[in-house]
Amino acid sequence: MNKYKQLKQIGKGGNGIVWKVTDGTNEFAKKTIIRYKNHTAYKRFIDEITVIKDTSHNGIIEILDFFIPTGKNIKSTPYYIMPLGISLKEFLSTDVLLEKTFSIISNIINNYKARTAGNSRLAAIVSLSAM
Numbered sequence: 001m002n003k004y005k006q007l008k009q010i011g012k013g014g015n016g017i018v019w020k021v022t023d024g025t026n027e028f029a030k031k032t033i034i035r036y037k038n039h040t041a042y043k044r045f046i047d048e049i050t051v052i053k054d055t056s057h058n059g060i061i062e063i064l065d066f067f068i069p070t071g072k073n074i075k076s077t078p079y080y081i082m083p084l085g086i087s088l089k090e091f092l093s094t095d096v097l098l099e100k101t102f103s104i105i106s107n108i109i110n111n112y113k114a115r116t117a118g119n120s121r122l123a124a125i126v127s128l129s130a131m
Contacts, residue, residue, distance in 0.1 A: 003065070004030055004081065015041045020084060028064065032079045042078070049080050061085070 004021040010029065011018035021030040035041040046068060053063045066080035088108075092101060 004028065006030070015045065021081070027084050029082045029084045030079050031082065032077050045078060049078075052080075 004023055007020045007022060007027070009017055010020045015035055016031050016033050019030045019032065021028050033041060033045040049063065049066050049068065052060055053066065061082045064081045064083065066078075067076070068078050069076040088104070091104070
């Protein structure tokens, strides 16, 4: 079950923590839930996993692996694994071309339009991820 070694915390929100982890070969981001004993927070986290893993969209990061505890592992912390990226702020602080910057911002706007244009599953998951 414990395939990933936590290297350092790289983010934190009201319901979860994001860790930089390694499987011994590659590095990834691992999102865990803090309040998994809270039924509503736990259900939202499981919904997040379900929707993201079933959604292919260039504005939603891919889930590479996940763990939802069952049976004798029920007291374990659920998580999912994503590719490791950098924040937009970090990216824009590099020597990126202005044309590339406009392309990224345009992509963000188009993704926002797509998620709010009737795709309720996608809109719901983006809203949950922002919490």
